[in-house]
Amino acid sequence: MPRLLQRTRRPEAAPGRSAGEDVPLELPPYEPPSYPMDEKIKQKLASLYSNREIDSSRRQYEKHLNKSTAFLFESVGSINDILFARKRSLSHMAEKRRARGDEKNEAEVSLEEYVAQLDAAITELTDSCEEATRWLIDSRAELEDQQAVLEKVMEGLNAQQARPEPKPQEPRTRASRRRVVGSDDDDDDDGGASGDAAGEEGDDVVDGAEAAADVPPLVGVKELLNAARKAKRDEYEALSAYQRYAVHNDYIAFKKNWHDALHSEDQVPLPDPSTWFDDQGRPTKGVPPDAHEDDDLVVEREIIDLKCPLSLQMFKEPYSNHQCKHTFEKAAIMEFIRSSGGVAKCPVCSKDLRIKDLYLDEVVLRKVKRAEQAARRGEADTSDIEPEEEDVDSSVVIGPSTQLKKERDRSRRRMEEIDDD
Numbered sequence: 067m068p069r070l071l072q073r074t075r076r077p078e079a080a081p082g083r084s085a086g087e088d089v090p091l092e093l094p095p096y097e098p099p100s101y102p103m104d105e106k107i108k109q110k111l112a113s114l115y116s117n118r119e120i121d122s123s124r125r126q127y128e129k130h131l132n133k134s135t136a137f138l139f140e141s142v143g144s145i146n147d148i149l150f151a152r153k154r155s156l157s158h159m160a161e162k163r164r165a166r167g168d169e170k171n172e173a174e175v176s177l178e179e180y181v182a183q184l185d186a187a188i189t190e191l192t193d194s195c196e197e198a199t200r201w202l203i204d205s206r207a208e209l210e211d212q213q214a215v216l217e218k219v220m221e222g223l224n225a226q227q228a229r230p231e232p233k234p235q236e237p238r239t240r241a242s243r244r245r246v247v248g249s250d251d252d253d254d255d256d257g258g259a260s261g262d263a264a265g266e267e268g269d270d271v272v273d274g275a276e277a278a279a280d281v282p283p284l285v286g287v288k289e290l291l292n293a294a295r296k297a298k299r300d301e302y303e304a305l306s307a308y309q310r311y312a313v314h315n316d317y318i319a320f321k322k323n324w325h326d327a328l329h330s331e332d333q334v335p336l337p338d339p340s341t342w343f344d345d346q347g348r349p350t351k352g353v354p355p356d357a358h359e360d361d362d363l364v365v366e367r368e369i370i371d372l373k374c375p376l377s378l379q380m381f382k383e384p385y386s387n388h389q390c391k392h393t394f395e396k397a398a399i400m401e402f403i404r405s406s407g408g409v410a411k412c413p414v415c416s417k418d419l420r421i422k423d424l425y426l427d428e429v430v431l432r433k434v435k436r437a438e439q440a441a442r443r444g445e446a447d448t449s450d451i452e453p454e455e456e457d458v459d460s461s462v463v464i465g466p467s468t469q470l471k472k473e474r475d476r477s478r479r480r481m482e483e484i485d486d487d
Contacts, residue, residue, distance in 0.1 A: 146327030218294035307347035312339035386427035
């Protein structure tokens with residue numbers, strides 16, 4: 067059976083290279099295009115962005131961006147929750163020691179060292195998550211600009227014109243060149259005729275060159291693409307950090323989750339987005355000073371209602387929106403918008419709401435879970451006494467509840483005194 071394929075000979079190894087080493091392919095020097103693209107090629111290039119395979123790749127890329135954003139959102143909350151729990155354990159250990167009047171033991175010193183190391187590591191991880199979130203936002207902006215970039219390329223191709231080529235100059239003999247550049251004495255008929263012919267030929271070459279100079283040179287697709295992308299990139303980088311990130315929904319959600327993990331009990335309100343970046347565009351922690359550092363400074367605490375304004379029930383699936391700051395129970399707000407024909411006024415501030423504007427608010431969901439855990443701890447601590455006042459609404463989170471424990475201790479002491487009498 068004849069061999070259909072034959073192995074080609076390897077090129078001879080270049081000096082200084084081994085026989086098995088790959089030799090880079092030497093490409094010819096770049097030459098600019100000589101003729102503009104025809105209409106058929108332009109149509110194929112214009113339909114490139116709507117190509118099914120490319121559109122599928124773009125959707126897959128968007129999917130990866132969304133997943134990465136969600137992972138970073140969850141990570142920054144989880145790692146800072148761990149840090150907060152360790153700091154709280156250390157604080158409780160120190161409170162008990164001071165109440166007993168004891169000095170620090172080895173366990174407390176060891177925990178202090180561990181918390182300090184953990185704080186440094188989680189701070190570094192948090193900064194990395196924040197930087198990665200901004201990188202994802204930049205990547206999403208670049209992806210959204212691809213359509214405009216391609217349109218700019220097509221605009222450049224459609225504006226190109228064919229360049230007239232100068233007529234090639236025929237080679238002249240040494241005798242003719244001598245007659246053209248000869249002395250004035252050489253004015254016989256043949257010499258004059260040949261000189262005139264040479265002059266006319268030179269005029270044609272000059273006219274062709276001048277005509278070509280009037281038409282701008284052709285630019286290749288790669289050069290047009292790079293120029294359009296650079297223009298979009300420069301336009302995007304000219305925006306301030308506030309314009310790029312502080313008004314972007316992904317960064318706002320990341321910042322809220324980060325801040326909530328740092329202040330899960332004291333409910334310090336999230337600083338204004340204008341304070342999230344300094345004058346050089348570098349991210350700031352954006353945390354107000356602690357009220358304990360200055361007696362004259364009072365940090366306002368945030369009172370959060372964890373009941374839906376529509377159903378008046380505790381949240382189970384809290385859904386916020388990108389149009390206003392209000393949150394609703396998923397089923398209630400979905401039904402409210404559908405009953406209004408797909409567009410409804412926010413029941414609180416009258417902003418227009420659509421179903422596509424809604425999203426599951428993980429930060430509020432975390433607050434609901436913490437409120438439920440605090441309520442269960444309160445029930446366990448006060449199960450042996452009768453409440454003297456009305457129960458506090460568990461939908462309001464106002465910070466760490468140590469008053470219940472103090473009240474429990476006072477009640478037990480009163481019961482002991484009654485038994486002694």
